[in-house]
Amino acid sequence: MLRLRGLSKSFAGLPALRDVSIDCNPGEVLALMGENGAGKSTLLKILAGEHVPDSGTVELDNEPLPLGSPTKARRAGIRIISQEPEIIRDVSVAENIFVGNVSTGGGRRFDRKRLTAAAHEHLRRLGLDGLLQPEARGQDLSPAQRQLVEIARALVDTPKVLALDEPTSSLTDREADALFTLVRQLRDSGVAVIYVSHRMAEIFQLADRIAVLRDGALVGERSTAATAEHEVVRLMVGRDLSGMFVREHAADERVVLTLEDVTTDDVSGISLQVRAGEVVGLAGLVGAGRSELARAVFGDVPLRAGRVLVDGQPIELRSPRDAINAGIGLAPEERKADALLLERSVRDNASLAVLDRLSRFRFVRRGAERELVEGLATRLRVRTPSIEHEVRKLSGGNQQKTVLVRWLARKPKVLILDEPTRGVDVGAKAEIYATIDALAAEGVAVLVVSSELPEVLGLSDRIVVMQNGRITGELTRGEATEERVLALAMADHLTGAS
Amino acid sequence: MTQTQNDQRLDHAAEPGAVSTNGAAARFARLRVPFNQNTSLLIALAVLVTIIGVQAPEFFGSANLRTIGTTIAIAGVLAVAQTIVIIIGGLDISVGSITGLTSVTCAMVFTSAGGPFPGLLSALAAGLACGLVNGLIIVYGRVNPVIATLATLAAYKGIAQLISDGRAQGYVGADPIFIFIARGSIAGIPTLIWVFALIAVAAHVLLKYTDIGRNLYAIGGNDKAARLAGVNLNRYIIAAYCLTGAVAGFAGILLTAKTGSGQPVSGSEGLELYSITAAALGGCAMQGGRGTIPGTVLALVLLGVLENGLNILGVNSFWQNVAKGTLLVAAVVIQQRRSGERRIGLPR
Structure with missing residues (x-):
């Protein structure tokens, strides 16, 4: 046992x-x-x-x-x-199954026929024959x-x-x-x-x-x-993080971000609006299509149908550049893989999205850059010996704050945060929540993708729940409880009433 | 990365936990070099200069120093261009062929137009065009840069041989402009060295002080992140190869001036490898995102001094190649140790 x-x-x-x-x-x-x-x-x-x-x-x-x-x-x-x-894409199912144990008798000689036969027998024994052909290639x-x-x-x-x-x-x-x-x-x-x-x-x-x-x-x-x-x-459910959240103001009436029937390979028919100063939480289980939706709005994956509007103006999304120019920022889920230049300094990372604004005749105005980055790094309490410090040496929380500094520097109208506190320690979490609240207070429309229910509940004015690439429900801050959100997120999987 | 996980799961690869607690290899793997690349290069240079200088005092003669300078100038121009391409995570092994092609173009246009300036401009234009073709193949053909420029290495060499019929073309050795480039000097420093120095300084300024340079480093460091921060990857990659081609055009001009005629192949063959050697020795990471012009220049000087010193000391030139190779391996191994590269699977 x-x-x-x-x-x-x-x-x-x-x-x-x-x-x-x-x-x-x-x-x-x-x-x-x-x-x-x-x-x-x-x-x-x-x-x-x-x-x-x-x-x-x-x-x-x-x-x-x-x-x-x-x-x-x-x-x-x-x-x-x-x-x-x-x-392994380029070899057969049989070889994929027996990888590491390929030599089935006869020393090191590779006997494809024997291997395929063994795979047939193995699948039959498991009751998976008919669902899987041993001869098929991994990539197919x-x-x-x-x-x-x-x-x-x-x-x-x-x-x-x-x-x-x-x-x-x-x-x-x-x-x-x-x-x-x-x-x-x-x-x-x-x-x-x-x-x-x-x-x-x-x-x-x-x-x-x-x-x-x-x-x-x-x-x-x-x-x-x-x-x-x-x-x-x-x-x-039932975690208590309530002390960490502050939501002090009310959102404007002015709609900043509008999604109309947005459809990609992973999500379909997503329509939602985010108003100035509003924090909308996108909840759902892993694989519900929330990150894919965020990437689509940011121009990173192509839209199959529907459109995205900022301040009522439809934007043509061919690349993230178009989204940025329209005033959208995205802090992606995988910050090390998708957001950070780990071997460059906090300064280089923080100013990456605003270099065009900081440059005169293509020369980066280093003084202005330092002032901007240092100001925001202090405001967000990025703990680093100096802004010349390499980002890979910082903790997860400070790395995430560096990504936030990058977008704050750009002064976006819409900020999309995908799992903003994943791998972040509790202290930094509270500071990131406070930053999100402050941004909303300045009139930014914030869309937060989070898999942590207490976080979604604590941060959001409104919660949109997704499952299998579709919206399954929407709850206001007052209505939302962990049970209700989870019920919507697992709507297809629950059998009885809950 | 997926492959690595795969291997671990299937018990092929070494286990990360085990490696770091295991024997001398691990201790070596944890070794960190305390100073930066440029300091190590300077120390190596100082050691080399001392050894050579003690045994052959004529090494310090101004004539000899000029020889070193003019020897590294042409390869140096290419190494500067190579540095930029490597920083974005690419590689250009066609630079030698572009140099040959532009050299022939320069001499032939000079002969038919009867003046130096059409020749000079045509060399730069031809270099730019070659670089553009490289960039387009890599970006829109989605071809690995090594393969793409391996192909154009052959193709450009072939074009140079076709238009020149395989022979040296034109004679520019009587033209005052070309004479000035080849043998003239300003303030006692040969023109060849000036051209190299100006190109190096321009590239350094581009990389270090402009938003273009920042974006180039960003692309090499993490192309996904650069794209998600709004950098137009395609445009930058194509521009970097264009720039490299144009700089190779400068090398072609220098070669033409130095030899007095357009050289389709001889004189530029092997320069691509020399330029990659210098960039790698100078601290460029082959996966991109890391490297500086001062590092590359120091590496060039080191290679130049090594070659020259061994010549003066009368060391067999076959040994010189062995020495160069050893130096490069040592430098890159040290660099990997310092960057704390992952220790399982194949290096990227």
């Missing part, structure tokens, strides 16, 4: 997991639930050996599991099926098929522990049914299964026990038979 004891893990001083102890027995399906960021993925990554916990132990069949080594975790019989399957697979390859790969030999991270998010009903059958088979053969999902219906169908995480801590364990959906939802 798998025994987790006192697992804690922080990232850059920010606790992701606090003293979690859970058991998972052979022949049992344990569902792991919790909001985005509750610590489920961190827990799975510790099991997988990708993260080393700050404290705590993992035991498997009374043997301590060496932590922090993917190889050893695998050898001990632990298999994690991640949300994003890793597929649908997202669902990729997920199935990932599952087949993990089950080349029978594991002791199998963890699945939202395995059905890309599957159709038929594929999901095949997966459920497989999971039950594995359970009955004595595998300990950890199942992470947001889909209540699935959980109640499949799981024997439900463990709920909130803010990195285990807040409840229930036997599925003895609990109900609304109780699980109640356990998932």
